[in-house]
Amino acid sequence: MAEEASTSPTLSKRGARAFExxxxxxxxxxxxxxxxxxxxxxxxxxxxxxxxxxxxxELKADLNANLQLQDLDFTYGDHMCGSTRIFKGLARLFNRYFKPVSPVEPQHIVTGCGVTALIDQVSHLLGDEGDLMLIARPYYNGFNNDVSLRSRCSMHGVDTGSINPDSPQTLAAFESAMSQLESEGKTACAVVLCNPHNPLGFNYRRETLLAYCRFAEKHDLHLVCDEIYALSQFENEKVADKVPFTSILSVDVKREAGCNPARVHVLYGMSKDFCANGLRVGCLVTQHNPDFRNAFVGTALFMKVSSAADALWSRLLLDDTLLDxxxxxxxxxxxxxxxxxxxxxxxxxxxxxxxxxxxxxxxxxxxxxxxxxxxxxxxxxxxxxxxxxxxxxxxxxxxxxxxxxxxxxxxxxxxxxxxxxxxxxxxxxxxxxxxxxxxxxx
Ligand SMILES: Cc1ncc(COP(=O)(O)O)c(C=O)c1O
Missing domain, CATH: 3.90.1150.10 (Aspartate Aminotransferase, domain 1)
Structure with missing residues (x-):
């Protein structure tokens, strides 16, 4: 006689909520x-x-022909938050293309399996449950899930009206949003800047970056800069005076905007500029906040980059001719x-x-x-x-x-x-x- 099956086992409350x-x-x-x-x-x-x-x-031909794994690649490797190889490659990339005020060093970097995974971790480490992260509207929709599904933070979109979205005047709308949130007893932990901008396809001008830095300092916020499209630059013949890409790494935030540099963190990845969403490699650079970087150690293995993907990107990053x-x-x-x-x-x-x-x-x-x-x-x-x-x-x-x-x-x-x-x-x-x-x- 067939035995009667029990009802389906339930998920945890978190699991049910994640599904919903x-x-x-x-x-x-x-x-x-x-x-x-x-x-x-x-x-x-x-x-x-x-x-x-x-x-x-090109990528297929090159990477298929040149994957060179070492003995170390079959182990957990030589660093919790990545590998010495990819840290070296990424430091070279930032120092070559992002014009940092002070050189990016391997110990400033954490890698993870995509910027998505890093944002999840960043929101977990910077925000407490219920905390908000301010961002100008419209903005990349993935941020909503990334900061909320596990960390229980949320994005707070700021409507900057019809002002040119890359102008420092947009920060006035952030000030109003902040007053409103404070009057409602809500807490913000960070302001997020997507530069170059997704979905609007522009680079922020330097004075706007400075305005964001002042805003972060004034309200005691972290400034998280997603620069994942940094190298996807091109001329458009209809735009005579293109604003060049300025990385926040190239801004002396303390001297130019009175902002504590420990607030500033940069996200970057292989998906966009290196046309390889599927390889799942991203990184965070935090040059002046060792506590933040060290806070990743416990959970870094949740998002560790596969050594094969690490080796593939590192090969490009460590060869200047290939990279250029x-x-x-x-x-x-x-x-x-x-x-x-x-x-x-x-x-x-x-x-x-x-x-x-x-x-x-x-x-x-x-x-x-x-x-x-x-x-x-x-x-x-x-x-x-x-x-x-x-x-x-x-x-x-x-x-x-x-x-x-x-x-x-x-x-x-x-x-x-x-x-x-x-x-x-x-x-x-x-x-x-x-x-x-x-x-x-x-
Ligand atoms: C601004 C921005 N950040 C992050 C991501 C996610 O990147 P990844 O593939 O590294 O998770 C995207 C993907 O569209 C994006 O547009």
Whole structure:
């Protein structure tokens, strides 16, 4: 006789909450399984996730041919927070490209399996449960999960209105937000700056970085600078006076802004500038806060980079010629591809911003929103109208990210990842065009 099975065992309260709070990611997970590829030509073309596929052929050939593992790579290695090899490589990278005020040393660095993992740890170590991290809107949507799912902190998006988003005046909105939060008895632990900016594709000017430093000092906050797109720079012929990338590492925050440098931490990774999201390597640089770095030791193994990925990135980082060639070629391809895409949108009369960095074009698709669904029911909100267009893109076989996911308050704005291999880009743009043609208001 068959035995009667018990009811399913329950998850912990944390587990149940994790399931509930990440349910919205299930859609993304199922999209990832159905992506377009040569083997899956009917799959969805990805213009929604920040992946740069322009250097895939070179990376594949080079890394497949040159993975050289040492005996040490089959052990836990020589450092809890990474390896002496990758620390050396990263220190060279920062000292070569980020113009630090004082040289970045191996002992300033912690590595982890992607910036996502590092943000999780950073929020865990800098914030207590319920603490807020302030950031200008719109902002990279991944931050929300990264700081909340385990650390129970949350992002607090600050609306800076119609002021140029890279200007120091935006900090006035942060001051108001801070007063409001204080009056509500809420605590902030950090201010987050994404430079270059995701999703808007600009570099912050130096005086704005200084304003952030003063703000952090005034309110006793950490300043977490995500510089993951630092080297994804390109010229845009429509922008005569491009603001160059300035790393916070190159700012003497104490002398120039009276900010304690122990507040300042930089995130960087292999995913974007090195076109290798899948290898899962990221790092944190904290030059003047050894306590913070040491606080990672206990949990560093939760996010330790696989030695194979460490070896692959280190190879690029430790060879100046290889590194310079890679960065230069990637930038040339970004430049050619963005020009191709901007021309494409211009030819079709689609308004958009003029990025000079990162992987994105911010499209203004208000002209393609509908007021009613197929059954004639009127949409009640801008969000419903945006979602309707987003679904139309998906049905046509493309994933373009809706601006509301980045807490944008502008209706009809979408983030388009342009750095897609030309063969795939052309397939995707054709599909995009079919939706635009069907939707354009006369
Ligand atoms: C600003 C920013 N930070 C962090 C990440 C996540 O990077 P990683 O792949 O290293 O986890 C992304 C990915 O899109 C990003 O845009």
């Amino acid at each position: 709070e990440s349910a919205h990611l299930l859609g993304l997970a199922s999209f990832l399984e159905t992506q377009y590829s040569n083997q899956n030509p009917n799959g969805v073309v990805n213009f929604g996730v920040a992946e740069n596929t322009l250097m895939q052929d 060639n890679f960065v230069k070629t990637n930038q040339a391809r970004l430049r050619a591809t963005i020009k191709y895409c901007l021309d494409w949108f211009e030819a079709r009369g689609v308004p958009c911003n003029q990025p000079t960095t990162s992987h994105f074009i911010w499209l203004d698709l208000r002209n393609y929103l509908r007021d009613r669904d197929n059954d004639g029911n009127e949409f009640a909100t801008d969000r419903e109208r945006d979602k309707d267009l987003w679904l139309a893109f998906l049905e046509a076989g493309i994933f373009v990210a809706a601006g509301y996911a980045y807490t944008s308050t502008l209706p009809g704005h979408f983030r388009f990842t342009f750095c897609v291999r030309r063969d795939v880009l052309e397939v995707g743009l054709k599909r995009l065009e079919s939706v635009l043609k069907a939707r354009k208001k006369t």
